[in-house]
Structures are given as structure tokens and as C-alpha cells.
Amino acid sequence: MLRISRRSFLGTACVAAASAAETATEPIIDFHQHTHYHDRSDEDLIAHQKAMGVTLTVLLPAGSKYGLDAHCYGNDSVLALARAYPKQFVFFANELPDIPETKAVIEKYLKLGAKGIGEQKFPVDCDSPGMQLVAEIARDYQVPVLMHFQHNTYNLGIERFHKMLEKYPTVHFIAHAQTFWGNIDKAHRQDVLYPKGPVTPGGISDRLLSDYPNFWGDLSAGSGLNAFTRDEDHARQFLRRHQDKLIYGSDCEDPTGTGPKCSGSQQLALVRRLSPDAAATRRMLHGNAAKLLKL
Numbered sequence: 114m115l116r117i118s119r120r121s122f123l124g125t126a127c128v129a130a131a132s133a134a135e136t137a138t139e140p141i142i143d144f145h146q147h148t149h150y151h152d153r154s155d156e157d158l159i160a161h162q163k164a165m166g167v168t169l170t171v172l173l174p175a176g177s178k179y180g181l182d183a184h185c186y187g188n189d190s191v192l193a194l195a196r197a198y199p200k201q202f203v204f205f206a207n208e209l210p211d212i213p214e215t216k217a218v219i220e221k222y223l224k225l226g227a228k229g230i231g232e233q234k235f236p237v238d239c240d241s242p243g244m245q246l247v248a249e250i251a252r253d254y255q256v257p258v259l260m261h262f263q264h265n266t267y268n269l270g271i272e273r274f275h276k277m278l279e280k281y282p283t284v285h286f287i288a289h290a291q292t293f294w295g296n297i298d299k300a301h302r303q304d305v306l307y308p309k310g311p312v313t314p315g316g317i318s319d320r321l322l323s324d325y326p327n328f329w330g331d332l333s334a335g336s337g338l339n340a341f342t343r344d345e346d347h348a349r350q351f352l353r354r355h356q357d358k359l360i361y362g363s364d365c366e367d368p369t370g371t372g373p374k375c376s377g378s379q380q381l382a383l384v385r386r387l388s389p390d391a392a393a394t395r396r397m398l399h400g401n402a403a404k405l406l407k408l
Contacts, residue, residue, distance in 0.1 A: 142402035145362025157368035164370030210243030231259030289331035333362030
């Protein structure tokens with residue numbers, strides 16, 4: 114029978130306790146949340162973020178139409194919550210990219226303290242004149258843009274997005290959603306939003322992350338979770354390869370912040386488990402986001 118001395122046991126226990134305490138207090142920036150997401154209350158959102166251990170949350174407003182396809186509220190809502198809880202929330206500005214009011218609305222909220230633009234989730238080409246206007250505003254105000262790529266629905270034409278990255282090299286574009294995550298796979302079919310099975314490295318998203326310093330990946334939502342769970346061996350290598358370009362986000366609508374309905378907490382656990390080391394984990398959960406937010 115293996116015998117452990119009391120001193121060894123206490124030493125091991127202290128190390129484990131210290132490790133647990135470090136994990137509990139380590140800062141987490143959630144780069145992707147919404148107010149009134151499918152009618153969730155602000156109180157439930159606050160509780161959700163606390164349950165996940167998030168220390169700072171980026172609130173992404175809807176534009177004046179569509180509600181980001183999830184009943185989310187707009188600029189005034191995220192501004193109000195961020196002002197009520199300034200230590201817990203920061204906010205972005207948003208508007209449809211192709212209406213006459215675009216520039217005035219986005220600039221209004223940037224001047225009120227918005228840290229970026231997005232979530233841009235509208236039925237336009239990703240390199241359309243409207244998206245070029247958004248990029249120009251971001252360039253002039255030196256803020257990032259978060260984009261939702263979804264085949265045949267939002268920000269169409271990801272295969273052309275390298276042109277935007279080249280035209281606006283000082284603008285940091287953060288990519289999110291089904292088509293971005295599907296395209297980590299070189300063999301991806303664009304009409305499949307939640308692909309399954311092994312990933313062949315070298316897809317469009319993989320190459321853009323490698324080749325362009327102003328392109329970043331948002332780990333959030335079911336699409337990000339699916340990209341990790343479909344092929345964990347690839348996920349480990351992907352996190353190792355792009356640890357300086359990936360940003361944790363939750364983008365989940367549940368009120369609890371735990372359990373099988375909370376993709377944010379599941380993704381948080383996966384990042385910690387699959388990350389190559391503690392330093393990479395800290396970058397993906399906090400450091401990379403802090404750099405983009407200029408904190």
C-alpha cells in the first residue's frame with residue numbers, strides 16, 4: 114500500500130489549493146455578449162457572467178434593424194448597462210453599414226466611449242461599400258470591428274476578405290460565427306454551417322489568422338464550440354498555432370452561465386483543457402482582448 118506522509122499530503126494540498134485560487138482569480142474578458150438576448154434580463158446577464166467567472170464583458174449592440182437575429186437591444190441599452198456597472202462592462206457601437214445614418218450613429222457612440230464597432234451582422238458583402246465605410250470609421254477612431262460571417266446570410270464572401278485586410282492594415286477585424294469557424298478546414302463546404310468530423314488544416318480562416326496581423330478570431334457561440342469538439346486533436350494544434358490571435362467570448366443566451374445550455378462555459382472549459390500552456394490560456398482569456406481594447 115502506498116503511504117504518504119502528513120507533510121507531503123499537506124504540501125500537495127497547498128499546491129492544489131493555490132492552483133485553484135489562481136484559476137478562480139485569473140481575469141477573464143468575455144468579448145461577446147448582448148443585452149436582452151432572446152429577452153434575457155440585465156439581472157440574469159449579470160448573474161450569468163458572474164457564474165462563469167468573467168471579470169469584464171464587452172457588450173455588442175444591435176443596429177436599428179434585425180436585433181442581430183436574436184431580439185438583442187441596441188446602442189442605448191449597452192451604453193446604459195456599461196455606465197451602471199463600469200467595472201464589469203464596456204460596450205461597442207453599431208449600426209447597419211448601408212444606410213444614410215451609419216456614420217453619424219456609430220461616431221456618436223464612439224464619442225460616448227465605445228471601444229469598438231460590432232457585432233456587424235447584416236446581409237451585405239463583407240467587402241461591400243458599406244463595410245468599407247465601417248472600416249474607415251474604425252481606422253479613423255482606431256478601434257476594432259467584430260464581424261459575423263454566415264454563408265449566404267451575413268457578411269458574404271469570406272474568400273474575398275483578404276482584400277479588406279490588405280486595404281485597411283491598421284484596422285483590427287475580429288471574425289466570428291459559422292462560416293469563419295467552418296473555414297478553419299481546408300475541405301470545408303460553404304453551405305454546411307456546423308460541420309462534423311476531422312479538420313484538414315489550411316482553410317481560409319486558418320490562413321487569414323496566419324497571414325494577416327490585423328485578423329483575429331472570436332471563440333464564442335455554438336460555432337466556436339463545434340469547431341473545437343469536432344476534432345480535439347486539431348483544436349489543440351489550432352490553439353497552439355494561433356494563441357496570439359484568439360479571443361474568448363461566450364455569446365450564449367442562457368440565464369445561468371453553467372450547464373449544457375451554456376456554450377460559453379463549455380468553451381471556457383475547453384480552452385483551459387486544450388490550451389498548450391498556462392501562458393497561452395491567459396492570452397486567449399484576457400491578454401489578447403486587453404490589447405485590442407487598449408486596457
